[in-house]
Amino acid sequence: MRDAFAAEITQLASEDARLVLLSGDIGNRLFDRYKQRHPERFLNCGVAEANMISMAAGMALSGLRPVAYTITPFVTTRCLEQIRVDVCYHNTSVVIVGVGAGLSYASLGGTHHACEDIAFLRVLPNMTIVCPGDAMEVRLAIRAALRQGGPVYIRLGKKGEPAVHERAPEFAIGKGIVLRAGEDVCLLSTGTVLPLAVEAAARLSKDGVSAQIVSLHTVKPLDEDLLADVAARFPLLVTLEEHSVLGGLGGSVAEWLAGRSAPGARLLRIGTADEFLHGGGGQDHAREHFGLTAERIAARACAMLKTIGAR
Amino acid sequence: MRRGEDLAALDRVAREIRGSVVEMSHRAGTPHLGSALSCVDLLVAAYWAALRIDPSNPTARDRDRFILSKGHAVSALYATLAHRGFFPLAQLETFNEAGSALAEQPSPACVPGLELATGSLGHGLSVGLGMAFAGRLAGLPYRVLVLMSDGECNEGSVWEAALLGAAQRLEQVAAIIDYNKWQATGRSNDIMALAPLREKWEAFGWSACEVGGHDLKALVQVLGNVPDGSGKPVAIVAHTVKGRGVSFMEDDNNWHYRSPNADEVQKARIELGLP
Numbered sequence: 001m002r003d004a005f006a007a008e009i010t011q012l013a014s015e016d017a018r019l020v021l022l023s024g025d026i027g028n029r030l031f032d033r034y035k036q037r038h039p040e041r042f043l044n045c046g047v048a049e050a051n052m053i054s055m056a057a058g059m060a061l062s063g064l065r066p067v068a069y070t071i072t073p074f075v076t077t078r079c080l081e082q083i084r085v086d087v088c089y090h091n092t093s094v095v096i097v098g099v100g101a102g103l104s105y106a107s108l109g110g111t112h113h114a115c116e117d118i119a120f121l122r123v124l125p126n127m128t129i130v131c132p133g134d135a136m137e138v139r140l141a142i143r144a145a146l147r148q149g150g151p152v153y154i155r156l157g158k159k160g161e162p163a164v165h166e167r168a169p170e171f172a173i174g175k176g177i178v179l180r181a182g183e184d185v186c187l188l189s190t191g192t193v194l195p196l197a198v199e200a201a202a203r204l205s206k207d208g209v210s211a212q213i214v215s216l217h218t219v220k221p222l223d224e225d226l227l228a229d230v231a232a233r234f235p236l237l238v239t240l241e242e243h244s245v246l247g248g249l250g251g252s253v254a255e256w257l258a259g260r261s262a263p264g265a266r267l268l269r270i271g272t273a274d275e276f277l278h279g280g281g282g283q284d285h286a287r288e289h290f291g292l293t294a295e296r297i298a299a300r301a302c303a304m305l306k307t308i309g310a311r
Numbered sequence: 312m313r314r315g316e317d318l319a320a321l322d323r324v325a326r327e328i329r330g331s332v333v334e335m336s337h338r339a340g341t342p343h344l345g346s347a348l349s350c351v352d353l354l355v356a357a358y359w360a361a362l363r364i365d366p367s368n369p370t371a372r373d374r375d376r377f378i379l380s381k382g383h384a385v386s387a388l389y390a391t392l393a394h395r396g397f398f399p400l401a402q403l404e405t406f407n408e409a410g411s412a413l414a415e416q417p418s419p420a421c422v423p424g425l426e427l428a429t430g431s432l433g434h435g436l437s438v439g440l441g442m443a444f445a446g447r448l449a450g451l452p453y454r455v456l457v458l459m460s461d462g463e464c465n466e467g468s469v470w471e472a473a474l475l476g477a478a479q480r481l482e483q484v485a486a487i488i489d490y491n492k493w494q495a496t497g498r499s500n501d502i503m504a505l506a507p508l509r510e511k512w513e514a515f516g517w518s519a520c521e522v523g524g525h526d527l528k529a530l531v532q533v534l535g536n537v538p539d540g541s542g543k544p545v546a547i548v549a550h551t552v553k554g555r556g557v558s559f560m561e562d563d564n565n566w567h568y569r570s571p572n573a574d575e576v577q578k579a580r581i582e583l584g585l586p
Contacts, residue, residue, distance in 0.1 A: 051471035058441020
């Protein structure tokens, strides 16, 4: 995902002379081509994220289109007040890009786990939150974010994630992408776990359960039209995210469902638990710990379908 | 009166602004009066002498920017902008009224000429660096003056900005510190080891100087000399007195919280030589 981001931002900087890329002293070599082509529009802000975000807001207030990039916890939580006041309160066109979201950097320890960022940023007025599901969605998301304007947070994994889309899908911020139609259960996936959703659907299919797969890349604003449709048609919605089940996509959909008067779908939220993860191990280990595997997702969906009498 | 040659006129404006600020605090029952009075001369020197601004075109792309990072003193900025012609003086009477554009701390673009909504300390300098970066990229030589409080220099983000501003040699930026030696609940040099303040800015790579923060002649000269030819951003440590201009408020930190009664307003106006 990060390579796709680097390639697309380099291209976008060639198309728009207002674009400035700010980095919090990461991306060693990643932005070499960008820096070679647009040296005057690259700013390494050092390990000082609060200043980076406020500077980005100052640039946007002066007509530039800044994109601020660093590791997820540091570009979201560390500088949350700068995002709230300078970016969101002023409604400035700043794109904030977090790399290593969720459990991508699991081996680096709890400081680098990012399973609360959506929750923190989602409550900020004016903020848009996009979690691309693969490299193709990364490219489309960053392009769409710059076109839209206003504060946008884009949440990336690391690199080497499997591609889900073979060709560019129709992409609009706030509009989910139906990857596969189904009848029994609807998997609503946001961000890095999209390949898991595809795998889980394949497993469900072996068990005779037809799963619809949606890449709900935009957590805010929610695609309410899509939700209204699937909540009426499916007995069970399953949200999938590499983020806490509190306050992320699952939380958002739960809030939406709770405010709905029509009877309809039940909700299963799958994500990370409300706990810090200690000890060694990489992303696979961490996902396993939280049940973020195709087997567990399929098994939990099946069990829930049985519980609610839909099977 | 554009370039600050007439010091007597500047002094007169400063007294009128102080009068407005005292009345606003009385009428609205708002605190932070000492903080507002502390920076009036800095505002007058900036708005009547240093800044290249046009009240009839407050969003001109090449205008100089002024950020009041100590947003709690915004009554002084509102009064400055009104006296300078950005909006009608009568609007000051709506300060802090329900639904008024003039909130106790400013909202984004609430009045013409207001560049940044502040109130949380430690934001203005970083935002100012971003504005200056944009100006440099666009080839527009506008200046960005950022007025901060000494207490504000407790915030770590100020020193993040200091490090980056120096590295980027953003010489169009001036950090002006209203050094009145008080913060909310005590002496600013006791609560945090702020002193020696000029030397700190110097050590961070800024071209730093000290100036009497109520010496209009010196302020006009120093604020008008940004960038100063050093190739570095400029730090102006302005020695000020909290509550300046009203004897019974000067250097008395109770006026961080109190607002004056009608009697005290009258006494203040007499001291300020206002009718």
